[in-house]
Amino acid sequence: MNILHLDAAITGENSVSRKLTADIVNKLKATHSNAHVVYRDLHEGVPAIDANWFAAVRLAPQDPTPAEKALIATSDAYLKEVQDADVLVIGSPIYNFNISAQLKNWLDQIARAGVSFRYTEAGPEGLLKGKRAIIAYSAAGTPIGSEYDHASGYLRFILGFLGITDVEFVAADRLAMDRDAGLARAQEALDKLAA
Template identity: 55%
Template sequence: MTNILRIDSSIKGEAAVSRRLTSRIVERLLAAHPSANVVSRDLAQGIRQIDGAWLGSVFTAPEERTAEQAETAREADAILAEVKAADILVIALPVYNFAPPAQLKSWVDHIARRGESFVYTETGPVGLLTGKRAIVAFTSDGTPLGSELDHASGWLRQILGFFGITDVEFVAADRMVFGAEESLARAEAAVEALAA
């Protein structure tokens, strides 16, 4: 069975273009894989930012954790487990001020755990989350995908690759203020052209 993990991150809720695109992408995938299991996580509903207490919790042996540390580690482990179980990740990447939303960065921070998503070797880092595909719904008001102003898509491709996820595709509804209908039409066509 194919496992699909859908990650939304826009603070605009149902009005978000990125959410519209992640819905369309998941629909496209389900048409090809009707028995697929879909897990959804809306980061705009809240995700803890990592801090010293988080670090102490996830890197303390389970039997030595306090009750508070155990709860923090449980939440962090659940986020990581969703990614590990996924065959396909569908990730919303709305661009805020030329960069990814803080809540998407926090989600990545929960996943970036040495020994779980990557290891360091004598020849450099090696990602442990291999064999997965990521489809990213990139949306922006004015930032063109891949431009020198875009500090979001390159970062996400880099960190996913660091985790071993190198099959990464982007569907873009970018520069929306300069022609929303045209941009959305291009994005919808790109969704339809995705190999399912």
């Protein structure tokens, strides 16, 4: 089993989502002794896509400049980690009712027409099929699935758009209201999680 472990929280050791992703990965490793884990801390920086990225990655010039080659290599590296993974464990702290900018940048880097999805006569088709995603959702005040949770639905949609339809959440929400209860809900979800 190949596991891609992604963290995105800006709160360091105080991060609930980082603790949850570590617990999820440990649970998977306990059941799969041959598990191989690739770790990426998105907080260390994921370049946002821009006009230069579009010219290099999407337009794919025949003779890319050194700067364009660097942009292509970065995007390819993110995508290869996903392609090689059987399971994605994604930490998603909620900031202002949505996913972090770092996680959004990463998703923009891997959502590539003709590579991770394609357009067909029947509509778009995700090309990253056969993978499982487990999202560690943490929020101070945003209840998962609430009308002002703009993160969980988006993550389920964008991953599904890319072909990853087996998406589960381990949620520690409403932590500012009742931290112990939020952590208990996350532990219960973790305990029920099939490894």
